[in-house]
Amino acid sequence: MIKVEVYDAGHGIDTLGKCSPDGSLREYKKARELVKDIVALRRAQGVDARILVPEETDISLAERCRRxxxxxxxxxxxxxxxxxxxxxxxxxxxxxxxxGGWCVYTSPGQTKADTLATDIWNAANVSLKPYIDRFPLLKAQGAYDKRQVPIRADWSDGDPDYEARFYILMHTKCAAVLTESLFQDNKADVDFLLSKEGHAAVVDLHVKGVETYVKRLSK
Ligand SMILES: [Zn+2]
Structure with a gap:
């Protein structure tokens, strides 16, 4: 049974280059806003949800994993x-x-994180409906090249998550996933992320996906 949900906001204020070309979206800030709202909603559901990095500064990956x-x-x-x-x-x-598009990562191999990632991926297909619905038109207008899809998946190992040896996935003991919610260097994606509707949709997919996973485990 899951007792604690830990949410990590990628990067810190000092991380260079993690922003949209026009500076309107900074990854450390958007990630913190998303985490703050996800945690508040999970806490309202009675969950022990925690913010891993309350600081604005860049906390090293080693320290994040230690926490x-x-x-x-x-x-x-x-x-x-x-x-x-x-x-x-x-x-x-x-x-x-x-x-452009949304995706989720786990570490290589089949672990409990794959189930968690699949639950979040399924939730993304529902919560991001406004984004998914708009995608073909924006693509036709040139916002996305022809290979792009709104919800990315890597089915090579039988589930929709991508696998990568990201430090935070490799060096944490619990089930861990990393979500990439749209592209900070795609104008249409940034417009969606900065809209009230888009922000709420990205928050919602995390809340619903994790809720599904946690509920199933508690049965
Ligand atoms: Zn990042």
Missing amino acids: VNAICDKYGKDNVILISVHCNAAGADGKWKSA
Whole structure:
């Protein structure tokens, strides 16, 4: 049974280059706003949801993992989950790009994190409906290149999450996933993320996805 949900907001105020080309969206700030709202909603549902990095500054990945693992040691690693909230980027040259969409990552191999990721992925397909509905028109207008889809999936191992050896996924003891909620260097994605509707949709997919996972485990 999950006793503690830990939410990590990617990066800090000092991280260079993690922003939209026009500076309107900064990943550390958007991720913190998303985490703050996700945690508030989960707490309102009676859950022990925690913000891993209350600081604005860049806390090292080693320190982030140390904090998560201290919670795992206290409550049991099977009773803790970690969700790291990010926005994606197609480049680092400060130019607008044509990649877009939402996706979720786990570490390689089949673990409990794969089930959590699938639950969040399924929720994304529902919560991001306004984004999904608008995608084809924006694509036709050139906002996205022809390979792009609104909800990205890697089905090569039988589930929709991507797998990567991200530090925070590899060095935490509990089930851990990392979400990439749209691209900070795609203008249409940034417009959606900065809209009230878009922000709420991204918050909602995390809340609903985690809720589904936690409820199933508690049965
Ligand atoms: Zn990031």
